[in-house]
Amino acid sequence: MLIALRLVALAALMISVASPVLAQSYVWSLPAWLPPPPVPADNPMSVAKVELGRRLFFDQKLSGPSYISCSSCHMPEHAFSDPRHPSVGVTGAKIRRRPPPLANVGYRETLTWADHRVTTLEDQAHQPLFRADPPEMEANGHEASVVDRFEHDATYRQLFREAFPEKGGTVDFDQIIKALSAYQRALVSYTTPYERFRFGGERDALSASAQRGEKLFFDAKLGCATCHAGATFGPLAQKLLPGAAPVVYANAGLYDLDGKGAYRAIDRGLLESSARPEDMGRFRAPGLRDVAKRAPYMHDGSVASLEAAIDRYAAGAPTLAAADRFSPLKDSRLRGFTISAAERDDLIAFLRALNDDAFAADQRHGSPFR
Secondary structure, eight states: OHHHHHHHHHHHHHHHHTOHHHHTOOOOOOOTTOOOOOOOTTSOOOHHHHHHHHHHHTOGGGSSSSSOOGGGTSBGGGTTBOSSSSOBOTTSOBOSSOOOOOTTGGGBSOOSSSOTTOOSHHHHHHHHHHOBTTBSSOOTTOHHHHHHHHHTOHHHHHHHHHHOGGGTTOOOHHHHHHHHHHHHHTOOOOOOHHHHHHTSOOTTSSOHHHHHHHHHHHOTTTOHHHHSOTTTTSBBOTTTSTTOBOOOEEEOOOOOSSSSOOOOTTOOTTHHHHOOGGGTTEEEOOOOTTGGGSOSBSTTSOBOOHHHHHHHHHTTOOOSSOTTOOOTTSOTTOOOOOOOHHHHHHHHHHHHTTOOHHHHHOGGGSOTTO
């Protein structure tokens, strides 16, 4: 009798887990100062969908040849970025740009280094999955075999049924992309020492050095906040977050290959999507959350450390080729400044206070295969 009751209870639990009601529920649990990111009407959040997306994100079976995952280049322990440069795709080809970090990615108004047209996570997911030059995940040409791997896996069949009950357990790339996007929207970070100090009222959360560094960061003399403003230090949805930074595209003056500001032919910045000559070498200014965990820096990993980045901007952003040479297309906001060694240390202390160690340690964000 007891065994029968347990079986009935287990059956009831399984029905409730797979129910459409639970499939459409998701609790953000965010602080009062931070609203949830926008969610597309055709891809509502659910616990089941986020969990499916998490598993897909860390599973090598999602790539065409089945031996790298999204997490191969977006490592949680490195702020969902990659300490290697360049990153390497599934065929061994070098990836030309640094993998962007994913904390708070759901708030962003644009989602790539240099294509203003990519504005949703669902659109962005097509690039690593299907881009052919260079190939990253190389699902293109392998779509049927990728889907087959998940349809013949009992765990995935259940996960897909729970996340998309209306599909009855069938698998397609529309569901895969929506689940990946839901998981990434759930990667919300808000417990950096700076945020605990500035928004949470924890007066001891920020060191005296970091507080001095904050003043330097927002000082017009240095101009850091010109491109990296906002409560969460990146181009976020301003309709949701008052004071959030607008999207800024800037030429950091890294290259001048022809005396006219040319960048490498394989990586010419916003010019590639806009076709405007003045956009040569312009890239989106990245957010600075977890920046101390994300070396090397710049879109192509050409600057090794925070110290080197600050020194380069203090010098007025010379080219990488010569310290006394400046690109004619360099952004006019990069004027250079004077900073002492002690001030630089304070500025770095502030930048380190933008690390969210609690977010990084949260098991809900990590691999389910551990």
